Amino acid sequence: MLFNSIDFLIFFTLVLIGIYLIKIKKFQHIFLLVASYFFFYYSNNYLILLLIYSTIIDFYLGKAIYNTTSIQKKKILLIASLAGNLGLLGFYKYSDFAILQFNILGNSIDLAHEIPLLNIALPVGISFYTFQTISYTVDIYRKKLEPSDSFWEFALFVSFFPQLVAGPIVRASEFLPQLREKIENIHFKNNLKQIVIGNSNLKLGITMMALGFFKKMFFADNIAPLVNQIFIQPVGSDSFTIILGAIAFGIQIYGDFSGYSDIAIGAALILGFKLPINFNKPYFAISPSDFWRRWHISLSSWLRDYLYIPLGGNKKSKSRTYLNLATVMLLGGLWHGAGWNFVVWGLLHGIYLVVHKIILDKIPYLKNNHFFNTKIGKIISIFITQYFVFLAWIAFRVKDFDQMSYAMQKYIFLDFQTSGIIEVVSQHKLSSFLIVLFLILHFISYKKGNILLIISNLKLKYWMIFLTIIMTLILFLYTPPHEFIYFQF
Numbered sequence: 001m002l003f004n005s006i007d008f009l010i011f012f013t014l015v016l017i018g019i020y021l022i023k024i025k026k027f028q029h030i031f032l033l034v035a036s037y038f039f040f041y042y043s044n045n046y047l048i049l050l051l052i053y054s055t056i057i058d059f060y061l062g063k064a065i066y067n068t069t070s071i072q073k074k075k076i077l078l079i080a081s082l083a084g085n086l087g088l089l090g091f092y093k094y095s096d097f098a099i100l101q102f103n104i105l106g107n108s109i110d111l112a113h114e115i116p117l118l119n120i121a122l123p124v125g126i127s128f129y130t131f132q133t134i135s136y137t138v139d140i141y142r143k144k145l146e147p148s149d150s151f152w153e154f155a156l157f158v159s160f161f162p163q164l165v166a167g168p169i170v171r172a173s174e175f176l177p178q179l180r181e182k183i184e185n186i187h188f189k190n191n192l193k194q195i196v197i198g199n200s201n202l203k204l205g206i207t208m209m210a211l212g213f214f215k216k217m218f219f220a221d222n223i224a225p226l227v228n229q230i231f232i233q234p235v236g237s238d239s240f241t242i243i244l245g246a247i248a249f250g251i252q253i254y255g256d257f258s259g260y261s262d263i264a265i266g267a268a269l270i271l272g273f274k275l276p277i278n279f280n281k282p283y284f285a286i287s288p289s290d291f292w293r294r295w296h297i298s299l300s301s302w303l304r305d306y307l308y309i310p311l312g313g314n315k316k317s318k319s320r321t322y323l324n325l326a327t328v329m330l331l332g333g334l335w336h337g338a339g340w341n342f343v344v345w346g347l348l349h350g351i352y353l354v355v356h357k358i359i360l361d362k363i364p365y366l367k368n369n370h371f372f373n374t375k376i377g378k379i380i381s382i383f384i385t386q387y388f389v390f391l392a393w394i395a396f397r398v399k400d401f402d403q404m405s406y407a408m409q410k411y412i413f414l415d416f417q418t419s420g421i422i423e424v425v426s427q428h429k430l431s432s433f434l435i436v437l438f439l440i441l442h443f444i445s446y447k448k449g450n451i452l453l454i455i456s457n458l459k460l461k462y463w464m465i466f467l468t469i470i471m472t473l474i475l476f477l478y479t480p481p482h483e484f485i486y487f488q489f
Contacts, residue, residue: 002483003263004217011039012267016197019271025192029179032160032195032271033152039161040125047123050088055151055158057084058133062140062147062154074141081137085130092120093127097338125165127335129158131302136172138306145173153179160273162264166257166486168278168298178273201269203463207456208266210470215259217474219438221482223252226431230424231397234407238417241424242410246390248431249397251438254282256485257296283389284446286372286381288352291389299335303328318361325357326350336396341404344395352388430477 002008015035022028041048061081068074096117103114136154139145148154157175181191230237230245237245261278268275278297285291292300308328314321326347333346360367371377391411398404425432445451455466 003260004213004482007042011035011042016270019195020197025194028195029156029192030152033156036156036159036161036164040159040164043124043165047121050092050123050126051129051159054085054088054130054133055155057081058137058158059148059151059154062137065137065140066147078137078141082134085134089126089130092123094338095120128167128169129164131169131299132171133158135169135302135306139171139173148172148176160268162267162271162273163275166260166264166484167296168261168264168276169302170275170298174276175273195272197270197272201272204452204456205266205268205270206467207452207463208262208269210266210467211452211455212259212262212264212266213474214470215255215262216482216484217259217479218477219434220252220255220259221479222477223248223255223431223434223438224482226424226428226435227252227397229428231394231403231407234398234403234410237407237410238420239410239414240416240418241420242394242407243390244421244424244435245397245407246394246411248435250283250390250393251435253393253396253485254279255438260484260486281442281446283386283442284382285385285389286378287385288349288356288388291385292349292353299332303332307331322354322357325353329353339399340401341395341397341399344404345392348388348392348395352392 015032018031018035019028022031037048037051040051044051058081061077061084065074065077065081068077096119099115099117106114136145136157140147148157153176154172156179157170157172160170160175163170179193181193227245227249230241231249234242234245258279265275265277276298280294280297282291282294285294308324311324311327312320313324327350329350330343330346333342333344333349336342336345366372369377372381391408394407394411395404398407448454455463458466
């Protein structure tokens with residue numbers, strides 16, 4: 001069920017009506033769980049069994065880890081949780097990719113028999129909800145979290161429909177306490193929270209959802225045709241055309257994914273739940289590490305806490321730190337999809353982080369150099385960072401190695417031809433205009449700070465005018481609903 005569809009608007013309206021009419025707390029929570037399962041079943045059918053499987057094993061393994069005194073048994077139970085979740089993710093997401101690589105290797109050494117592909121359908125959202133349940137059992141093992149006493153509440157945490165399909169990746173420590181009231185002298189577990197659709201949450205949530213729809217349906221979907229034309233067959237394109245394609249895709253994927261996150265966070269907020277922010281003006285990042293503090297924040301923080309730090313983080317040797325950074329980003333790239341282009345994308349970002357860290361380690365005075373705090377210094381830092389970020393987007397978008405290599409070479413080594421870009425822009429005037437408009441609005445948002453709060457705090461009259469303008473623009477350029485890019489991950 002796509003957020004940008006009539007089906008979702010009807011579904012979400014019915015959920016709000018149900019929550020409003022149901023006054024008994026327990027029944028509200030059960031209703032929300034049933035609605036979330038329906039949402040998932042609508043898109044995945046029988047694959048909902050995988051979601052239920054992850055929920056069951058991690059609920060009971062979490063309790064077992066918490067109640068076991070033996071360190072050895074705790075480790076075994078944790079390994080069982082990791083194996084169950086990662087095994088599920090690996091089978092459905094990477095089995096055909098692994099078989100394909102084996103067959104390619106077999107052909108190179110003249111093996112007569114090829115293993116047939118399984119052609120397994122990828123369950124929507126599996127990369128997200130498996131990471132959520134993994135963080136749950138790991139946090140219990142680390143004694144940072146007590147297990148949930150209620151299976152139904154844990155099930156709601158795993159399946160909560162706004163963030164179920166494409167995040168943000170929510171941790172149990174962030175979500176489960178929101179299901180309970182914390183009253184003085186009484187443990188929060190004893191007091192079920194009433195779900196209230198309040199005026200403040202409603203206005204802020206609607207604003208977030210409107211901006212999310214605007215990013216997705218006004219910008220991303222209408223820039224997509226230009227991106228597709230350039231990268232469906234990039235060989236033969238000139239440098240400026242490739243650069244335009246890289247910038248356009250960077251804007252498209254940002255509008256698409258941050259738009260989804262805004263809709264998810266806004267929908268949750270209307271229901272009275274706070275989800276973690278997932279984007280913070282990433283194209284104004286001043287370094288590779290700053291970019292990952294701004295882009296897909298819930299994933300980058302997850303990789304930091306559950307992969308980078310366990311590998312040793314920066315607490316060991318410098319060479320080990322560099323290796324850890326590269327490993328985490330490589331695996332982060334592979335998390336996005338079963339394809340070598342995602343590995344290249346992750347590896348590039350790993351190289352960026354390592355090179356940046358080496359430079360700061362070798363030239364310490366750069367860390368606190370006054371120049372980089374000046375306006376000119378920040379502009380230079382932003383330009384350099386984004387140059388490499390958009391270069392990596394080519395690898396993310398172009399799956400064929402030869403096509404990718406050609407496009408990246410043209411991006412780096414300019415040929416100064418202009419005929420190609422003039423032709424593309426003339427064929428896609430709307431997309432080209434929207435690229436410029438996005439960059440202007442992104443800059444305004446960067447300079448003004450929290451645009452969301454500014455808009456949501458407008459007087460009701462002006463707020464309604466804003467919503468009317470947003471919806472008019474969306475409807476004016478409406479195209480049939482496009483699936484969100486991150487649904488494939």
